Amino acid sequence: MTAAIPSRRSFLHAAFATTALAGLSRARSFAEVVGSEASTKTNQAEKFKLAYAPHPGMFKASAGNDVLDQIRFMADQGFTALEYNGLPSESPEMQTKIGDLLGRLDMQMGVFVAYGNFDSPTFARPDEDSTTEILTKMKDAVEISKRVNAKWCTVVPGSVDQQNNAGDWNRYGGARLAEGYQTANVIDMLRRCVDVIEPSGLVMVLEPLNWYANHGGTFLQRSDQAYAICRAVDSPSCKILFDIYHQQITEGNLIPNIDACWDEIAYFQSGDNPGRNEPYTGEINYRNVFAHIHSKGYQGVIGMEHGNSEKGIDGERKVIEAYRRADQF
Ligand SMILES: O=C(O)C(=O)CO
Numbered sequence: 603m604t605a606a607i608p609s610r611r612s613f614l615h616a617a618f619a620t621t622a623l624a625g626l627s628r629a630r631s632f633a634e635v636v637g638s639e640a641s642t643k644t645n646q647a648e649k650f651k652l653a654y655a656p657h658p659g660m661f662k663a664s665a666g667n668d669v670l671d672q673i674r675f676m677a678d679q680g681f682t683a684l685e686y687n688g689l690p691s692e693s694p695e696m697q698t699k700i701g702d703l704l705g706r707l708d709m710q711m712g713v714f715v716a717y718g719n720f721d722s723p724t725f726a727r728p729d730e731d732s733t734t735e736i737l738t739k740m741k742d743a744v745e746i747s748k749r750v751n752a753k754w755c756t757v758v759p760g761s762v763d764q765q766n767n768a769g770d771w772n773r774y775g776g777a778r779l780a781e782g783y784q785t786a787n788v789i790d791m792l793r794r795c796v797d798v799i800e801p802s803g804l805v806m807v808l809e810p811l812n813w814y815a816n817h818g819g820t821f822l823q824r825s826d827q828a829y830a831i832c833r834a835v836d837s838p839s840c841k842i843l844f845d846i847y848h849q850q851i852t853e854g855n856l857i858p859n860i861d862a863c864w865d866e867i868a869y870f871q872s873g874d875n876p877g878r879n880e881p882y883t884g885e886i887n888y889r890n891v892f893a894h895i896h897s898k899g900y901q902g903v904i905g906m907e908h909g910n911s912e913k914g915i916d917g918e919r920k921v922i923e924a925y926r927r928a929d930q931f
Contacts, residue, residue, distance in 0.1 A: 646677070646680070649680045650682065650925060650929045652900070652904055653682045653710055653901075653903045653904060654903075654904050654925050654929070655681065655684055655685035655710070655903045655904060656681055656684065656685070656921075657686055657905070658686055658688070659672075660672075660906065660910065660918070660921065661676065661918050663915045664915050669692075669696075669700065670699060670700070670703055673700065673703055673707065673709070674703070674707070676709070677709060679922050681709070682708070683710040683711070683903040683904075684700075684704060684709055684711060685712035685713055685714075685905035686700070686711075686712070686713075686714050686750075687713070687714060687756070687907070688714070689714035689750065689752075690742065690746055694749060697746060697749040697750055700749075700750050701750035701751050704750065705751065710902075711750045711753070712752075712754065712903040713752070713755055713756045713807060713869060714752060714755055714756070716739055716740060716743035716746075716757055716806060717735075717736055717740065717743075717759075718756065718757070718758035719732075719758060719760040720758060720761060720820055721761050723762060723763035724759070724760035724761075725759035725788040725792070726760055726763045726779065726784035726821050727763040727784065727787060728787060728791055732760075733791070736791065736795065737794060737798060740798040740806070741798055743755045743799065743804060743806075744804055747804045754806075754841075754843075754902075755799075755807070756807055756843055757806040757808055757809070758811065758822070759788055759808060759821050760788075760820070760821050762784065762819060762820070763778055763784050764778050764819070784821065785830075785831070788821060788822075789834045792806075792831065792835045792840055793835055793837075795840070796835060796837040800839040803839075804839060805839050805840075805841055806839060806840055806841075807842060807868050807869040808828050808831065808832065808841070808842055809843040809845055809848070810822045810824055810842075810843075810845070810848060810849065810852065811848050812848045813852070815851055815878075816848070823852055824853060825842065825853060825860075825863045826859075826862070826863065828842045828863065828866070829863040833866065841867065841868030841869070842863055842866045842868065843868070843870070843871060844863070844869070844870050845871040845872075845907065846870060846872050846873065846886065846888075846891060847872065847873030847874065847878055847907070847908065848871075850875045851875055856891055857890070860891075860894065864898065868902065869902055869903060869905070870903070870904040870905070871904065871905040871906075871907040872888065872904055872906055872908065873908030874888070877909075878908045878909060879908050879909050879910060879911035880911060880920065880921040880925070881924045881925065881927070881928045882924050882927060882928070883924075888924075888928035889928045889929075889930065889931055892904070892929065893931035896931065906921075
């Protein structure tokens, strides 16, 4: 089904005013809507307890191709944050428009990817070119963050340094440094990144990734490893992105591990396993995990970094309903 709609408002009335979210939504009070961009609307859904953050494309069938319309749609459904990995590819003008709209809708900006490398040891065994690239991206990230009022940006600190004898196992070669030296190099490079971003208040969140379903060879895999590195870098601008999907695959034991590295976590992402789709399509008890995070007083964003298990408007409604279910605690 395509999203050929004359306007967002008429679409919303046609497609979502009758949504199965009935009973989960309520009319917002006059005081809540005054001053907001949606001040003429009265059928907005109740805000979620946690700041789950959809990304552009997730509600395209419902809201159309325009990213700004998609953000308005998210707000109408009760979401209070946006995540946009690909934000650096938008023009500076568009970034500013996104930031302005989020401000008017009282939504938080989640992460964008400032630097992500999955298959070269750019942090574990850096060379001059990769170092220049990393530091340039960090400078760029500071400017982007100002346009959208972002507090966090994602950094994936490259791959492990391991000689490539296996042909296509990974796309890098070179000498293998012992693990301790690789870790020391990663810490040194992160300190250089911090020197660039800390004055602006921007926080880079380091994302451990799983090797088994998605990203074989990445340097950062485990939450305890990320914790040790953040403690060593020792900066408010270097924290952990705990991606519940990746950590379920790598470690399991989600709630105890979240507790163990809590002091260094600044950001979460979600996604069920297997499949990396919305909650309740896999094995994770998202209501319990979210209730736990909420009970610890978490005020930050939970990026919905996953696909929709079904395509089209029905699939998008299913995503929203899954978060409603997971948010009931
Ligand atoms: O690419 C992925 O899987 C990530 O989670 C990076 O943000």
